[in-house]
Amino acid sequence: MKRREFFNKGLLASMGLGAMGTQLGYAKPSVHSKAKTAKNIIFLVSDGMSTGTLNMADLLLRQKEGKRSRWMGYYQSSFAKRGLMDTASSNSMVTDSAAAGSSWGGGMRVPNGSLNVGPNGELPVPILQKFKSAGKSVGCVTSVPITHATPASFCVNEKSRSAMPEIAVKYLDLEFDVMMGGGKALFDSEYREDKRDLLSDFRKAGFSLAQNREEMRNLNGQSPVLGLFSEGGMPYAIDRENDPELKNSTPSLAEMSAKAIELLSQNPNGFAMQIEGGKVDWAAHANDAPALLYDQLDFDAAVGIALDFASRDGETLVIMTxxxxxxNPGLFSSNKFSKLYTATRSNEWILKQLSGDNTPAQVADLIEAYQGLQLKTEEAEAIVKKYQGPDGDGMYGSGEVPNHLLASIQANHTGIGWSGTGHSSDYVELAMYGPGSENLPAFIENYKLHNLMLEAAQVPSLAYAI
Incomplete structure (x- = not known):
């Protein structure tokens, strides 16, 4: 075989039969010998987690509290099977969350922005519908709107991820067992364009609604659950944990995950669920280091909840990725990193307190009080000028605040640098524990996880929706 021919064939294979070509990457049934069937599946997604994010969160926890993150602790103890995953979509090596989640949810690569709708109109049956049809309880937990791309990718077929009001209606029809996160505005007649009172519709359909931490704690599993704990995305973990009122009213990702597992595990046939740390991605887009690392640790606490359940249960496959x-953030000066040990607010929270009327001294005082950073006069002046200009650079609903300016200033004080503000094509971390994990290869394309989960649970693959 000629060298060029060999290279071209190898490239196509590595990209899932044409991640940017005309052929589709899709999950084909394979045969594995398994010692045990996975009765339950828990799929954990730290959305937008670069390797540096996983690394720095572990370093932060080790230096601050003297212990490893659960994820890295399982690597160190060799309990988890580990691999790398290619994340391409059908039309790009750099995926978005909708296409990436759909590769798992539908077992095929779809175009960016699409939820389980292929480039030729294919409608693969979303994986939670398959598990529900097999008699299992199913659900999603997230720190962003429950209709957002990643949870929706396990649930629905939708041409555009932006159709979140329509996705909320589809959730009513699906009657999944537990759906928890943010996004109340998408169900509330006051905010919906069609003025439909979806909250009332869910109640009439027999759902239990929880809208704060106490109501969530009181859920008993006697009816399907819709938990909505914020109008949009939920607060960053660092802001929640340092605001007594917010902490009292808003559950953490680990608390939501624990309650969801408690409810779903009441089904003798087992359950399948997705847990998403969605605001890790939002913080990465904004280059918000305090938000990023503490939300990653918030996600890691949910990893611990899942692994503890699985170790006791013995019939649960846990996937972390x-x-x-x-x-692509990274730590480039370790002697400055300790500033993050005592930070109590995200950049987003800090910047929302400010306006063009503030003086540079007030800006410097605020940042020192909540993040322990001592800004130079010219750095504080630059922030004030940004508010007085027309070009705010907010991201993901954080408002028109100078996220990226503050991030560039912070790099001199924390040692954390960023390669950009968007998604990357990097191969990513993937770890598994429990029945079926033995079938994880050292390298895998994202869409192949779909059938790996089905095979682990011995659930039929059911190729396409009608």
């Missing part, structure tokens, strides 16, 4: 990297 991300859909793509984002902004």
């Amino acid at each position: 991300t859909d793509h990297g984002n902004a």
Whole structure:
């Protein structure tokens, strides 16, 4: 075989039969010998988690509290099977969350922005519908709107990820067992364009609604659950944990995950669920280091909940991964990193307190009080000028605040640098524990996880929706 021919064939194979070509990457049934069937599946996604994010969160926890993150602790103890995953979509080597989640949810690569709708109109049956049809309880937990791309990718077929009001209606029809996260505005007649009162419709359909931490704690599993704990995305973990009122009213990702597992595990046939740390991605887009690392640790606490359940249960496959990297942060000066040990607010929270009327001294005082950073006069002046200009650079609903300016200033004080503000094509971390994990290869394309989960649970693959 000629060298060029060999290279071209190898490239196509590595990209899932044409991640940017005309052929589709899709999951084909394979045969594995398994010692045990996975009764339950818990799929954990730290959305937008670059390797540096996983690394720095572990370093932060080790230096601050003297212990490893659960994820890295399982690597160190060799309990988890580990691999790398290619994250491409059908039309790009750099995926978005909708296409990445759909590769798992539908078992095929779809165009960026699409939820389980292939480039030729294919409608693969979303994986939670398959598990529901097999008699299992199913659900999603997230720190962003429950209709957002990653949870929706396990649930629905939708041409555009932006159709979140329509996705909310589809959730009513699906009657999944537990759906928890943010996004109340998408169900509330006051905010919906069609003025439909979806909250009332869910109640009439027999759902239990929880809208704060106490109501969530009181859920008993006697009816399907819709938990909505914020109008949009939920607060960053660092802001929640340092605001007593917010902490009292808003559950953490680990608390939501624990309650969801408690409810779903009441089904003797087992359950399948997705847990997403969605705001890791939002923080990465904004280059918000305090938000990023503490939300990654918030996600890691949910990893611990899942692994503890699985170790006791013995019949649960736990998958930990991300859909793509984002902004590729890294630590470049360790003697400055300790500033993050005592930070109590995200950049987003800090910047929302400010306006063009503030003085540079007030800006410097605020940042020192909540993040322990001592800004130079010219750095504080640059922030004030940004508010007085027309070009705010907010991201993901954070408002028109100078996220990236503050991030560039912070790099001199924390030692954390960023390669950008968007998704990357990096191969990403993937780890598994429990029945079926023995079938994880050292390298895998994202869409192949779909059938790996089905085979682990011995659930039929059912190729396409009608």
